[in-house]
Amino acid sequence: MGLTREREQLKGFLTYILGRNPYEFGLVPDDNGYVKIKDLLKAMNEEEGWGHIKQQSIDELIIALSDPGIEIEDSLIRATDRENILKPVLCETAPRLLFAGIRKKAHGHVLEHGILPYDNLMFVILSSDKTMAERIARRKDPQPLIVTVNTHDAENLGVMFFSAGGSLYLARQIPLKSFTAPPLPSFEENRWKSGKKNNPEQKTAPMPGSFIPDFGGNKNKKQKGEKDDLLSWKHNKKKIRRQKENFRDEF
Numbered sequence: 001m002g003l004t005r006e007r008e009q010l011k012g013f014l015t016y017i018l019g020r021n022p023y024e025f026g027l028v029p030d031d032n033g034y035v036k037i038k039d040l041l042k043a044m045n046e047e048e049g050w051g052h053i054k055q056q057s058i059d060e061l062i063i064a065l066s067d068p069g070i071e072i073e074d075s076l077i078r079a080t081d082r083e084n085i086l087k088p089v090l091c092e093t094a095p096r097l098l099f100a101g102i103r104k105k106a107h108g109h110v111l112e113h114g115i116l117p118y119d120n121l122m123f124v125i126l127s128s129d130k131t132m133a134e135r136i137a138r139r140k141d142p143q144p145l146i147v148t149v150n151t152h153d154a155e156n157l158g159v160m161f162f163s164a165g166g167s168l169y170l171a172r173q174i175p176l177k178s179f180t181a182p183p184l185p186s187f188e189e190n191r192w193k194s195g196k197k198n199n200p201e202q203k204t205a206p207m208p209g210s211f212i213p214d215f216g217g218n219k220n221k222k223q224k225g226e227k228d229d230l231l232s233w234k235h236n237k238k239k240i241r242r243q244k245e246n247f248r249d250e251f
Contacts, residue, residue: 007061013050014058015069017043019079021086023164026136028121033085034076036119042139088162088170094151098126098161098169100179101137101144108184115147115174123162123170132167147174147181154178 025043044050127133137144162170
């Protein structure tokens with residue numbers, strides 16, 4: 001195969017990934033359509049026949065072709081034509097269980113605060129296919145941990161899921177009490193606790209749809225708290241309905 005033909009094939013593959021369906025490969029573009037070059041290369045190298053592609057190959061493509069179909073800014077890359085890119089849509093009925101990968105070093109933080117986007121992404125990436133979730137997670141950690149998300153519980157806490165095509169789903173965050181994760185090993189738990197600041201005055205802000213129980217109050221406080229929780233839950237249900245109406249045009 002000639003060098004020109006190889007570059008044309010590479011251009012075609014890149015423009016498909018970046019300009020048509022990045023989500024098929026577990027990539028989530030930012031607001032301007034960019035993804036990190038290193039994430040793109042990891043995704044491409046997982047595909048049969050593309051394991052040899054390096055950044056040098058992309059740089060040579062841009063130099064060799066008058067219209068390479070892609071553009072680079074610092075460590076980011078995007079397709080120049082994004083007219084036909086598939087866009088996530090609000091998911092009315094998400095699968096009951098979704099999977100997400102987390103880095104080991106984030107294990108303790110996730111167990112305490114829930115799952116949040118990383119690397120400046122807008123969304124948490126999930127998949128109905130556990131293998132796909134592991135594949136995406138291994139790009140950040142060679143031995144990631146997989147958590148199982150109960151979408152029904154998450155939706156009751158105000159989470160909205162977006163279908164990104166195939167097995168991929170997106171969410172702004174995954175709060176506590178809506179997923180199961182492996183427990184911290186005892187030595188990791190001790191290290192996590194010892195690394196935190198011992199400040200009794202410092203409080204962690206509750207995530208949307210959640211509350212912090214008060215175990216030290218009197219009976220009246222407990223009854224009041226239960227009533228407040230019920231009112232908060234009812235308010236949250238109305239909020240979810242409004243959010244779904246407002247976010248239909250999210251993308």
